[in-house]
Amino acid sequence: MTQKVHVAGVGMIPFTKPGASASYIEMGAEAVRLALADAGAGYELIRQAYVGYVYGDSTAGQSALYEVGLSGIPIVNVNNNCSTGSTALYLARQAVESGVVDCALALGFEQMKPGALGTVWQDRPPIMGKGQAVADELCGDVRIPMALCHFGGAGREHMQRYGTKVETFAAIRAKASRHAANNPLAIFRKVVSTEDVMADQQIWPGVMTRLMACPPTCGAAAALLVSERFAKKHGLRTDVAILAQSMTTDTVSSFEPPSMIRMVGFDMARAAAREVYEQAGVGPEDIRVAELHDCFAHNELLTYEALDFCSEGGAEKFVSDGDNTYGGAVVTNPSGGLLSKGHPLGATGLAQCYELTHQLRGTADRRQVEGATLALQHNLGLGGACVVTLYGRNG
Template sequence: MKKGRDVYIVGVGMTKFERSEKGFPQLAKEAGEEALKMAGIKYNAVEQAYCGYVTGMSTSGQRAVYGLGMTGIPVYNVNNNCSSGSTAMYLGYQAVSAGINECVLALGFEKMEKGPLENTLQGKKLNEEERAEQKKKVPMTARIFGDAGRAHMKEYGTTKEDFAKISVKNHNHSVNNPRSQYQDPCTLQEVLESREVYDPLTLLQCCPTSDGSAAVILASEEFVKKNNLLGSAVKIRSMTMTTDKMEDFALGPIGMAGYGMTKAASKHVYEEAGVAPTDIQVIELHDCFSTNELLSYEGLELVEQGEAVKLVRDGANTYGGQWVINPSGGLLSKGHPMGATGLAQASEIVWQLTGQADKRQVEGARLGLTHNLGLGGACVVGIYEGPSS
């Protein structure tokens, strides 16, 4: 896609991710109002809204947005599996970049059922007997990402401990995130000894089901200047979305887990933004399972193929290392309400690049990256630059 106008993020918002008694309209309202407050604008400045969610009725986006206001604007409902939120954001990014709109809202939300993701995607509601029987089965996504992890172990000598260390890192990061579903640290032994889901994955290496919402307000440079937001706005240097190519599946289990999409998207954004992976300080990536975080190190070209274990073993993926990856706690510990995840990633990067991440703050963060993956498939990757001092 030909690059158009510069696009900025002027406001973000996010609820706590948890098992909530609140309905999705209330969760969405909370996230949207926080984003508007950060931007310092009224809802009537928003010209279009893009709403990402996976479960729920059609036009749920309207129900979510109407809590912020009923101004007659176009509202688009977006479903791209686990990348629904970032897809909503990418559509808003395109609208502003192309000059169609000056200010748009991307809003993601989810109320999830307990149990395997395939039940949610198929709209199944199980009774207690069916739920007990389902627990004996291996979830589809665990099989896909577990097989990818085993393939990496066989090919490159990666160990179960390497994957488990990623879970330890992300749970430790989330201790400092009050919006995270889990805020307790865990040890390597606890991760390895938690219930096996599908070798090499144990329970603490699988993201939980979560409820929550996140919002991002996108605006043009003209809008940013007109509203005196240049000193606080975060510029999107590049953003793209990719889907599967036939040749991706020739990579075997690793290709089935979205590696090809990640590789193609990251290559595009690095070239368009004119940066190298080493120029980036902070990353929020799609760690639905510990195995996928490690695979994504290679897909995002942080290291050469087969060398991801070096980041884990050298501590180059946390504070004091080359990159701080998933300072929020990631999907593994922060939680994964599917429609909200991509926008929560962007929110964390904005807080990091504007010095608002509190105890999670990555010192000297100027450039950030997000990576949101949905099997089926879609992958959205973005690069962000903090405001000039």
């Protein structure tokens, strides 16, 4: 028997630059306290917890949660690259939906170092071997950090295939800054123009400037998931529900034939989104607000197409028509997204959940998307995994 899963409470702390944050223990514990306060629930109600982080030792989840309570519950530590937060959410949702428990916590945090992401373990084979082979073949002409090469290479492929202009990526970054200006939890709230983005430091000439890449940041976010019967018993809110969710990993098409667009998760995202639409009986035309994994402006553009917000090759027109912001078809990343809000890897998916929960409650303040009854979340990790979640407003 499956149970309907409700988001009873969400919590998020302001994201900060590396070196300026509290410890992961303090950040994680505070996000949980905020989620519990939002739900009006005590820690003793939680029956299972799933804690996501990428850069940390094996039981860091326990270290954070022990500051909130010592109840003896199962605590599962989760690491799935940049999709870690949504993977924790996915597991918590499964636990409640299946009836194994009636109340589960998903927590994500990250205490990051400055600079581009890199490999921690140097004494063993690296991850993403299949993807890196594609990158070596198609982007062997550039010498920049791995993530910049992968997503920049995908953007360059879109430019070569469809004639997309680099200014379109700059316009996406400028849009993110306008949205983030209304988000007190975002790390960068300064509004920049398309021209400002284009004039910034060149990372890959003709393909990417520094402002088109998300910054490494520290932070934490959490969500409390409950069944409907549990919510009624304890007087918890049921105004936001998870209507559908899908998690996918790579298939042969991610790597053969070689394509940077496919290698950075396009097919994973498309498969997950279409499964979610089918589960919920809705289509992309029904979505009015979405939080997308915009680790680079290039990936946000690709994701418009992967989620069927527009046709393949149609993303530039989608941007130029203003269909990615207020007054358009789908308000994408009203929070400011990873580009402006920041990207503490383990927290990102749950920060997206935080934003969309408030959007559906109607409590997003100046970021509010009017009339939103459905909200879509896309969280991607290379290596790889993609989680797409559809939330709906009850009543």
